[in-house]
Amino acid sequence: MTRPIQPIVLVTDFGEGIYVGQMRARLGSLLPGAPVVDLVHDLPAFRVDLAAYLLPALIRDMPGGAIYVCVVDPGVGGPRGGLLARARDCWFIAPDNGLLAPLVRCTEGASVQRIGWYPAALSASFHGRDWFAPAAARLSAGKDLQATPLDPSEMVGSDWPSERAAVVYVDRFGNLMTGLHAANHCSTQLLRVGNRALPHARTFCEVMPGEAFWYENAFGLVEIAVNQGRADRLLALSPGDAVGPFTRPN
Amino acid sequence: MTRPIQPIVLVTDFGEGIYVGQMRARLGSLLPGAPVVDLVHDLPAFRVDLAAYLLPALIRDMPGGAIYVCVVDPGVGGPRGGLLARARDCWFIAPDNGLLAPLVRCTEGASVQRIGWYPAALSASFHGRDWFAPAAARLSAGKDLQATPLDPSEMVGSDWPSERAAVVYVDRFGNLMTGLHAANHCSTQLLRVGNRALPHARTFCEVMPGEAFWYENAFGLVEIAVNQGRADRLLALSPGDAVGPFTRPN
Amino acid sequence: MTRPIQPIVLVTDFGEGIYVGQMRARLGSLLPGAPVVDLVHDLPAFRVDLAAYLLPALIRDMPGGAIYVCVVDPGVGGPRGGLLARARDCWFIAPDNGLLAPLVRCTEGASVQRIGWYPAALSASFHGRDWFAPAAARLSAGKDLQATPLDPSEMVGSDWPSERAAVVYVDRFGNLMTGLHAANHCSTQLLRVGNRALPHARTFCEVMPGEAFWYENAFGLVEIAVNQGRADRLLALSPGDAVGPFTRPN
Structure with a gap:
């Protein structure tokens, strides 16, 4: 066959166990x-x-198609x-729960459809295996997903803000x-985190070992790090915890 | 060559480190x-x-061959x-320590052989790499494993029960x-777990957030879960801990 | 094309998250x-x-090329x-920070070069994705890395010892x-670890359950293990902790 092979890219919270396999x-x-x-x-x-806020950053520098x-x-x-x-020359299949909302919102020309196709057999608790993966296989093979256009404002999460001032990963x-x-x-x-105000640095080597700073990471996001240390422990922050606002130095 | 390519599927307790690689x-x-x-x-x-009790469930919906x-x-x-x-159109290579016993027992028409082939070089502690993986490669290539039929009742674990009333994963x-x-x-x-009696639900959404229940998971096993929470923490259970019996509601 | 396909092998401390993907x-x-x-x-x-001390062991039994x-x-x-x-029929791309030093030192005929090629776009914090992986792709495709020979004694880590009497993994x-x-x-x-002196065994089965011993692992390294137990917990050791020296039994 002459169809170019498209990689299937998996993005989940499944961990490395049995679900991904x-x-x-x-x-x-x-x-x-x-x-x-x-x-x-x-x-x-x-x-x-x-x-939802990590996804657009993760795919920024990924190959197209x-x-x-x-x-x-x-x-x-x-x-x-x-x-x-459909965004940035790629396809995205996901539940309608907000996961794709910031991506669609921040990508010029993005469009979204509702999938109408369902598999013959569908477990109650593993749609990743039974519905979304087979949908990706159908899409790759040029088969119909019975998709109908959806106004992006009708997606779950369409009202979410364009940025999220919190730890996402x-x-x-x-x-x-x-x-x-x-x-x-x-x-x-400076980036305020609790009662600290973190300075910017371009890279880890620019601050002293043990010092916390914020920088633009390799995905274009604001990231908080500690040179040769763990920012999560030093600052006692976990996914979902709020950060900011940015402030001017005195 | 025209032989269809058979996937090699790895099932281990090795973690994601150096052994799998x-x-x-x-x-x-x-x-x-x-x-x-x-x-x-x-x-x-x-x-x-x-x-041994998770394996038959894991492969239930896997592709054949x-x-x-x-x-x-x-x-x-x-x-x-x-x-x-040999079971369900697939081959299984494993140590004779019980790991395949429930699978062979629960699968109609399953058969088992003892592998007589050994590699020229065999480390004392890594038979997965040095013996079992090369055996799979030989099998895939149609080479001899010097296998001799074994009566299933002579497998280690042949006397194990057909179900295991415990947390397996x-x-x-x-x-x-x-x-x-x-x-x-x-x-x-109801499923008794310690001094609790858990109700059945079809899926997570059918119970209140934080509530524990049992259901049929996507592999056909009885699974204990908590809607939007962690059953292992709420019930303080780990792999190997007993569950059950099932009881009738009053 | 007729060039044989060379596997690209990844060795990192990235964990299983987004960086490897x-x-x-x-x-x-x-x-x-x-x-x-x-x-x-x-x-x-x-x-x-x-x-740096685990790497030569990890590749000892890996396929060439x-x-x-x-x-x-x-x-x-x-x-x-x-x-x-270049060592043992394989190529190694890495930062010049000591990571390749013991490998080059312990491998007869190994040679080393400095990479002069840089990608057009290079993030400040993700050279694995932006520099080293593309360099491997160029090498595989037979393209130039603008590499210049380096005297091994000029590598960072050239003065490191040939063994490391510590837990490395x-x-x-x-x-x-x-x-x-x-x-x-x-x-x-016997191998001294703190105030214990561990005996040698060939394999786990040769000592009693719960007993600590040292043995030659499947990579040729001295490894400390406990039959059916965790050596890290029993001996309270972590990566970087010192072990040894070896002593004669009384």
Whole structure:
């Protein structure tokens, strides 16, 4: 066949256990040979409101042409629908629970549809494997998803703000990613976190070991870090905790 | 070659560290291009008695035609043998320590053989890389494993019960999978756990946030969960802890 | 094309989160279809001094012909350079911070070069994705890395000892790998750890459950383990903690 192979990229809060393996096996049987990329599986569990703000940053520098399957889905089994969005030369399949809302909002020309196709067999609690992964396989194979256009203002989360002044992800080193776009904030400003005011630095080496600072991370987000230390422990912050505002130095 | 490519599926308690990478690299050198699926690597460490009851559920909805390499092997380096089982259109390679016993027992038409082939070089402590993965590669390539039929009643674990009334796996969200088949139990019954009696629900959305319940999970097992919470913490249960029995409501 | 496909092998302290996914996606777009092996991503965070002693052991039994991308890089964004080493029929790309020093030192015929090529766009904090992975893709495609020979004695870490009498890695089971080569030590000796003197055993089954011992692990390193238990907890040791010396029994 001459269709170019599109990578399937997985974005979940499933952890590295059995759920991802089941999704990969299902994809492997429906789309033999298609590359599947595990982009992230340790999104904060259940926290659609945080994951939604990390997603646009994560894909900023990713290759085009991919099909993303995004599953943070605490309402699985309930009445929420499924979405198919088009943004930045990629497709995104996800539950209609806000997960794609900031991405669609911040991407010029993005569009969104409601998925009308359902699989013949659907478990009550694992739509990632049973619905969204097969939908991605159908999309990749050029099959119909019975999708109908949706006005973005009707998506769940369409009223969410364009930035989120909170920790949205803690990496393995204890660095704290926020839902703030670095491009919107000035490096002469301090970032208030509790009763501290953190200075900006360009990179870890510019501050003393043990010192906390904020910087623009490799995804374009405001991130709080500590040179050779753990920001999450030093500042006692976890996913969902508020940060900011930015202030001018005295 | 015209032989269809069979996925190699890995099932271990190795965690995501160096052992899986070594197995994958070995497979990649012996079977270039064959797809390797990481089904699960966070089985409870050393607990063959629990993993054995999760395995049949994990593969229930997996694609056929795969070769499973299953390694939970606390007795590595000792005299235990290696098995090759055939069940549900798939092959299973594993130590003879009970890991395949419930699968063979619960699968009609399953058969089992003892592997007689050994590699030229075999470390004392890493048979997953040095013996079982190369055996899978040989099987995939149609080479001989010097296997001899074994009466299933001679497998280690052949006398284990068909269900296990205990927690066999805790997922990332704190949900508690048990070794009980949901199809064998009635949804009008309560599941006793300590001094609680948990009601049945079809899915998370059917109970109040914070409430514990039991349900049939996407693998056909009885699972204990809490809507928007962690069942492992609320009920203080870990892998190996007993659950049950089922009781009738008053 | 007729060039044989070389696997790209990833060795990092990134954990299983978003950084590895970004590297894999970048590699997938630059080298479609090339196999990428996750060898290890849970090296002790920031600890180049430990990872450097694990690396030669990890690759000892790996297939030849691979390109390793090794990233433990606490100085990212600073002035440290990038290295391309050749050892045991494989290529190694890494920061010049000591990570490759013991490997080059212990491998006969190893050579090392300084990478002169830089990508057009380079983030300050993610050289694994932006510099080292693309360099591996260029190398695989036969493109120039503008590499200039380097005298191994000029590498950072060239003065480090050939062994490291410390815990360099703790696996999921609590086993403690050290930076000591088992081939250099005699199995009649005891290994002192704090006020204990651990005996040698060939494998776990040779000691009583709960008993600590040292043995040659499947990578050729001295490893401290406990039969059916966790050595890290029993001995209260973590990565970086000193072990040894070896002593003769009385």
